[in-house]
Amino acid sequence: xxxxxxxxxxxxxxxxxxxxxxxxxxxxxxxxxxxxxxxxxxxxxxxxxxxxxxxxxxxxxxxxxxxxxxxxxxxxxxxxxxxxxxxxxxxxxxxxxxxxxxxxxxxxxxxxxxxxxxxxxxxxxxxxxxxxxxxxxxxxxxxxxxxxxxxxxxxxxxxxxxxxxxxxxxxxxxxxxxxxxxxxxxxxxxxxxxxxxxxxxxxxxxxxxxxxxxxxxxxxxxxxxxxxxxxxxxxxxxxxxxxxxxxxxxxxxxxxxxxxxxxxxxxxxxxxxxxxxxxxxxxxxxxxxxxxxxxxxxxxxxxxxxxxxxxxxxxxxxxxxxxxxxxxxxxxxxxxxxxxxxxxxxxxxxxxxxxxxxxxxxxxxxxxxxxxxxxxxxxxxxxxxxxxxxxxxxxxxxxxxxxxxxxxxxxxxxxxxxxxxxxxxxxxxxxxxxxxxxxxxxxxxxxxxxxxxxxxxxxxxxxxxxxxxxxxxxxxxxxxxxxxxxxxxxxxxxxxxxxxxxxxxxxxxxxxxxxxxxxxxxxxxxxxxxxxxxxxxxxxxxxxxxxxxxxxxxxxxxxxxxxxxxxxxxxxxxxxxxxxxxxxxxxxxxxxxxxxx
Numbered sequence: 244x245x246x247x248x249x250x251x252x253x254x255x256x257x258x259x260x261x262x263x264x265x266x267x268x269x270x271x272x273x274x275x276x277x278x279x280x281x282x283x284x285x286x287x288x289x290x291x292x293x294x295x296x297x298x299x300x301x302x303x304x305x306x307x308x309x310x311x312x313x314x315x316x317x318x319x320x321x322x323x324x325x326x327x328x329x330x331x332x333x334x335x336x337x338x339x340x341x342x343x344x345x346x347x348x349x350x351x352x353x354x355x356x357x358x359x360x361x362x363x364x365x366x367x368x369x370x371x372x373x374x375x376x377x378x379x380x381x382x383x384x385x386x387x388x389x390x391x392x393x394x395x396x397x398x399x400x401x402x403x404x405x406x407x408x409x410x411x412x413x414x415x416x417x418x419x420x421x422x423x424x425x426x427x428x429x430x431x432x433x434x435x436x437x438x439x440x441x442x443x444x445x446x447x448x449x450x451x452x453x454x455x456x457x458x459x460x461x462x463x464x465x466x467x468x469x470x471x472x473x474x475x476x477x478x479x480x481x482x483x484x485x486x487x488x489x490x491x492x493x494x495x496x497x498x499x500x501x502x503x504x505x506x507x508x509x510x511x512x513x514x515x516x517x518x519x520x521x522x523x524x525x526x527x528x529x530x531x532x533x534x535x536x537x538x539x540x541x542x543x544x545x546x547x548x549x550x551x552x553x554x555x556x557x558x559x560x561x562x563x564x565x566x567x568x569x570x571x572x573x574x575x576x577x578x579x580x581x582x583x584x585x586x587x588x589x590x591x592x593x594x595x596x597x598x599x600x601x602x603x604x605x606x607x608x609x610x611x612x613x614x615x616x617x618x619x620x621x622x623x624x625x626x627x628x629x630x631x632x633x634x635x636x637x638x639x640x641x642x643x644x645x646x647x648x649x650x651x652x653x654x655x656x657x658x659x660x661x662x663x664x665x666x667x668x669x670x671x672x673x674x675x676x677x678x679x680x681x682x683x684x685x686x687x688x689x690x691x692x693x694x695x696x697x698x699x700x701x702x703x704x705x706x707x708x709x710x711x712x713x714x715x716x717x718x719x720x721x722x723x724x725x726x727x728x729x730x731x732x733x734x735x736x737x738x739x740x741x742x743x744x745x746x747x748x749x750x751x752x753x754x755x756x757x758x759x760x761x762x763x764x765x766x767x768x769x770x771x772x773x774x775x776x777x778x779x780x781x782x783x784x785x786x787x788x789x790x791x792x793x794x795x796x797x798x799x800x801x802x803x804x805x806x807x808x809x810x811x812x813x814x815x816x817x818x819x820x821x822x823x824x825x826x827x828x829x830x831x832x833x834x835x836x837x838x839x840x
Contacts, residue, residue, distance in 0.1 A: 275366035287385025304337040305348035313421040323421040356476035389425035396432040403428030434461030487563030496677040514674035520655040543620040622648035802827040
């Protein structure tokens with residue numbers, strides 16, 4: 244009999260059996276009527292800590308400290324959760340008497356996952372400002388680390404997600420989530436979704452692994468993947484990130500990208516991580532850097548970018564994640580820091596490896612190779628946007644300075660044939676890839692659709708305009724067509740005169756009225772012009788349409804008075820350079836229309 248379509252109780256019974264029989268969790272029972280359920284069950288935590296041979300007084304103080312951090316009413320849930328995570332991750336520093344040295348009580352055995360106690364309880368009634376009852380709660384050593392809401396197959400997984408989000412609110416049972424690391428929701432048709440404390444519904448993710456295996460339901464399959472003892476301990480230890488007010492877990496491609504790169508790091512071998520733009524390379528770099536520094540006491544990580552704004556962004560991301568990083572001020576500062584034992588984490592522009600006024604570059608490189616600057620530690624260099632500036636003199640200088648470093652390149656930009664070959668020669672083979680189509684399928688990024696346009700410039704008659712209108716409104720009902728005809732009563736005039744550019748603009752504006760993705764304000768469009776002047780002309784034309792407040796212009800142009808000093812022809816119309824310059828002056832004067840990027 245098919246399991247899809249069964250009542251929720253049937254699904255829950257099956258999942259409880261999966262945890263106890265396949266994942267080897269201990270079943271604590273149905274806690275629907277059990278009084279005083281908590282996120283820190285001291286009975287089970289004491290059992291674990293006693294087995295670890297800690298003194299009873301130290302156990303008492305460590306548990307008191309954990310409980311106190313979990314329910315600090317002067318902080319919000321995010322802050323309490325971060326404080327609890329720090330204690331779980333690094334242990335509690337406690338002592339019995341004032342004159343004693345501090346000792347570390349570790350609540351979880353990170354090095355030996357199976358030596359922890361894994362529990363599962365169902366229908367866990369939690370009393371706080373309101374009474375709530377999560378379907379399943381997962382515990383490690385008596386500490387609640389995961390909640391799972393299950394729905395029958397005809398009810399959306401989103402319902403379970405929203406249920407947990409509501410439960411996290413202060414007026415419900417928010418304090419219970421101060422120890423929670425994983426928030427799961429699932430059913431038998433949609434499978435499993437996962438997030439963490441504070442994750443909004445749209446950012447709950449699907450796990451992807453062994454996609455060809457369809458022997459069991461996806462809900463069961465991915466609970467087994469994520470909640471097996473080794474994996475869930477590893478995720479908690481190496482893949483939790485507190486990023487400036489947002490707690491994050493990795494997407495599958497980030498997890499597997501880091502795992503593959505860890506193998507390269509262990510072998511001191513370089514390579515390229517190719518993850519498409521917008522898929523979260525910064526998170527990969529942060530988590531990888533943290534792992535390198537923690538697992539190699541001699542390691543130092545240098546993160547290189549080729550643009551000042553990227554360098555600032557890297558520093559901000561690491562700072563928000565709680566990691567101290569030194570941003571170099573100059574080439575001299577860079578070489579000075581490399582000679583010290585600290586800081587262990589550095590970010591810099593690649594250009595700071597350069598040297599001005601070098602007459603014989605090859606001789607300069609040979610001198611560097613023979614007498615390299617002093618570098619302390621085992622250097623791992625993470626190069627952001629590695630396809631740029633990494634094949635010329637700067638890279639040769641960098642390699643001459645950091646002769647024994649391991650170089651790992653990151654990019655998400657589609658590589659031209661020459662770029663691809665050069666990048667592979669410089670960094671080595673691909674470590675992990677996550678392509679554009681995969682990111683679109685996973686809903687990590689939106690799809691990009693290219694649509695070539697052939698605008699008929701010969702439309703001069705009512706008949707041709709009617710045919711054009713019918714073609715553009717195919718699929719609309721008569722009422723929709725009538726409304727558009729009222730709106731577009733001047734279409735004949737627009738399509739029968741002026742230049743092709745006007746017709747391109749009119750065609751685009753029309754699409755924004757009839758195409759669902761565009762007229763619902765959930766999509767964007769890019770019009771690519773052949774040059775800056777043409778882009779500026781298009782921008783001006785759009786200012787006479789209903790899209791004028793929604794149109795921006797992106798070019799490499801920076802207005803400079805010297806651009807037009809020789810452009811005065813005495814004519815009544817601007818030259819191309821004057822037109823571009825004057826338009827930018829107009830835009831820059833209107834802060835609502837301009838944003839520096």
